[in-house]
Amino acid sequence: MTDLSVAKTMTADPRLDVEAIRRDFPILSQMINGKPLAYLDNAASSQKPLAVLDAMDRYYRTSHSNVHRGAHTLGDRATMAFEGARETVRGFLNAKNTREIVWTRGTTEAINLIAHGLAEHLQAGDEILVSHMEHHANIVPWQMLAERTGAKVVPVKVTPAGELDMESFDELLGDRTRILAISHVSNVLGTVNPVRDLIVRAKARNVITVIDGAQAVPHFQPDVQALACDFYVFSSHKLFGPTGIGVLYGREELLEKMPPYQGGGEMIERVSFERTTWNILPYKFEAGTPAIAEAVGLAAAIDYLGTIDRAAMEASEWALLERANSLVPSVPGMEVIGTAPGKVPVLSFKIEGLHPSDIGTLLDQQGIAIRTGNHCAMPLMDLYGVTGTARASFAFYNTLEEVERLFAGLQKIQRLFV
Amino acid sequence: MSATAEQFINNPLGTRTTIDDVIEDMEFLDDWEDRYAYIIDLGKQLPTFPDEARTEENFVHGCQSQVWLTEYVDPDTGQMYLLIDSDAMIVRGLAAIILVALNGRTPRELLTLDIDELFERLDLFRHISPTRGNGLRAMVGKIRDRAAQQAAA
Numbered sequence: 001m002t003d004l005s006v007a008k009t010m011t012a013d014p015r016l017d018v019e020a021i022r023r024d025f026p027i028l029s030q031m032i033n034g035k036p037l038a039y040l041d042n043a044a045s046s047q048k049p050l051a052v053l054d055a056m057d058r059y060y061r062t063s064h065s066n067v068h069r070g071a072h073t074l075g076d077r078a079t080m081a082f083e084g085a086r087e088t089v090r091g092f093l094n095a096k097n098t099r100e101i102v103w104t105r106g107t108t109e110a111i112n113l114i115a116h117g118l119a120e121h122l123q124a125g126d127e128i129l130v131s132h133m134e135h136h137a138n139i140v141p142w143q144m145l146a147e148r149t150g151a152k153v154v155p156v157k158v159t160p161a162g163e164l165d166m167e168s169f170d171e172l173l174g175d176r177t178r179i180l181a182i183s184h185v186s187n188v189l190g191t192v193n194p195v196r197d198l199i200v201r202a203k204a205r206n207v208i209t210v211i212d213g214a215q216a217v218p219h220f221q222p223d224v225q226a227l228a229c230d231f232y233v234f235s236s237h238k239l240f241g242p243t244g245i246g247v248l249y250g251r252e253e254l255l256e257k258m259p260p261y262q263g264g265g266e267m268i269e270r271v272s273f274e275r276t277t278w279n280i281l282p283y284k285f286e287a288g289t290p291a292i293a294e295a296v297g298l299a300a301a302i303d304y305l306g307t308i309d310r311a312a313m314e315a316s317e318w319a320l321l322e323r324a325n326s327l328v329p330s331v332p333g334m335e336v337i338g339t340a341p342g343k344v345p346v347l348s349f350k351i352e353g354l355h356p357s358d359i360g361t362l363l364d365q366q367g368i369a370i371r372t373g374n375h376c377a378m379p380l381m382d383l384y385g386v387t388g389t390a391r392a393s394f395a396f397y398n399t400l401e402e403v404e405r406l407f408a409g410l411q412k413i414q415r416l417f418v
Numbered sequence: 419m420s421a422t423a424e425q426f427i428n429n430p431l432g433t434r435t436t437i438d439d440v441i442e443d444m445e446f447l448d449d450w451e452d453r454y455a456y457i458i459d460l461g462k463q464l465p466t467f468p469d470e471a472r473t474e475e476n477f478v479h480g481c482q483s484q485v486w487l488t489e490y491v492d493p494d495t496g497q498m499y500l501l502i503d504s505d506a507m508i509v510r511g512l513a514a515i516i517l518v519a520l521n522g523r524t525p526r527e528l529l530t531l532d533i534d535e536l537f538e539r540l541d542l543f544r545h546i547s548p549t550r551g552n553g554l555r556a557m558v559g560k561i562r563d564r565a566a567q568q569a570a571a
Contacts, residue, residue, distance in 0.1 A: 033450070354507075355509075357508070358507050362454060365450040365451075388482075416451060416454060416455055416458065
């Protein structure tokens with residue numbers, strides 16, 4: 001079975017050629033405020049390799065037309081490219097067939113689509129299990145669904161180290177639980193949740209499982225059949241692909257039962273004023289002209305990742321996190337939020353006496369890009385008693401030198417405030 | 419209320435410290451460290467913000483940090499005095515610069531003032547990140563709203 005957790009083989013160091021990889025990402029080789037850019041905001045959005053830029057450019061130069069419609073060559077080319085991209089995504093997730101791969105605008109729309117489609121499944125008093133570490137995108141659509149159906153959204157607790165509290169999970173997974181919606185990886189903490197285990201427990205109670213993979217896919221490849229989840233969603237732009245497109249994997253049987261999300265062209269089989277019938281999967285959920293070039297771009301990103309040794313990539317990312325952790329004591333008053341042993345290279349932190357927004361501004365002056373704020377996870381901020389954190393998040397194209405620059409930058413900021 | 423009125427009127431920012439002082443000071447600072455150290459120092463001069471004014475109505479939306487703003491109009495002179503508070507030091511510094519530029523003017527003066535031109539003279543926007551710039555604009559926008567309310571009152 002595929003290893004679904006993050007690289008545990010941290011001793012392996014097959015030497016990823018990071019310098020060569022960085023040449024594939026043109027945006028990384030620029031100066032910001034007179035300093036070389038250190039892009040450490042990958043959990044918000046990742047940068048795009050030339051392969052993606054070229055694929056989208058080539059598509060528009062040679063193949064663009066609307067899909068599934070034209071009685072002409074370009075229509076065929078566009079459709080081939082678009083459906084080819086769907087097949088690439090199917091392979092990436094190891095879904096059974098492309099009927100289970102629905103294009104959305106991103107993770108957020110995918111979760112909204114699922115929540116909309118499961119309304120019939122819920123009755124007043126039913127429960128939707130989420131966790132305290134969820135992104136707002138995996139809370140609010142469920143609250144809206146709860147509002148409509150009289151169901152309740154129930155959050156699983158998170159431990160001080162930033163792990164899912166399994167006791168709380170077992171306690172809350174009950175007779176009224178109908179849906180489990182949980183992130184594979186936390187965007188704030190970097191924690192890799194034991195989703196396989198959670199799915200097994202949920203399935204034993206016939207609970208529908210929705211996995212938010214937005215923060216997982218940039219770091220490892222999920223296998224939806226091994227996970228045996230009902231839904232798995234992610235956004236292209238965090239996976240080194242373009243913005244504006246995302247993926248909803250859904251088990252065919254469930255997608256069949258769900259009503260359409262939006263009405264319009266493409267999603268119908270026959271329209272008349274007496275009776276309109278829906279198109280087959282996955283088109284039933286794809287009203288309107290889709291993001292074709294973006295689908296092509298996402299497929300190019302997945303193909304590009306396929307050329308990189310996964311083990312080397314994960315080992316390299318682990319080395320970045322290890323270096324970061326080892327440098328934390330060099331900044332007096334720095335505290336890392338999220339210290340789970342199994343995590344992706346995401347470092348949320350606070351520094352005594354410094355506001356996260358000041359940290360962000362003054363790192364930017366040094367060419368270092370991080371995110372500050374509540375990270376669309378206010379319940380988690382409340383849990384840790386902060387209004388926000390600073391977050392450095394790494395990708396496989398980041399270097400140890402950039403990690404060191406981050407900490408040198410933080411030390412410099414501290415000196416400024418003395 | 420008189421203690422509070424004094425808190426407003428005794429604020430040196432915009433009364434004893436003028437915009438020309440700040441422009442002159444900033445001209446001598448050529449790297450980001452000195453510039454930000456100066457801004458942070460200015461922020462330390464903000465008078466204490468009254469706790470009772472930390473209300474939703476006085477909260478400035480559109481900033482990354484928490485920002486509050488309140489005003490007092492001197493009934494004799496018609497001058498509007500402002501107090502601003504933030505939990506972020508750089509925002510406090512920017513608030514201090516705003517006060518230096520806008521504090522103690524009448525609401526009518528504030529409404530006719532070309533604030534963008536003023537900040538251009540300060541060369542401020544060039545040196546602060548866009549998100550910070552939004553926060554600055556949010557504070558200035560709130561001051562203009564208050565000036566408009568006071569002018570209409």
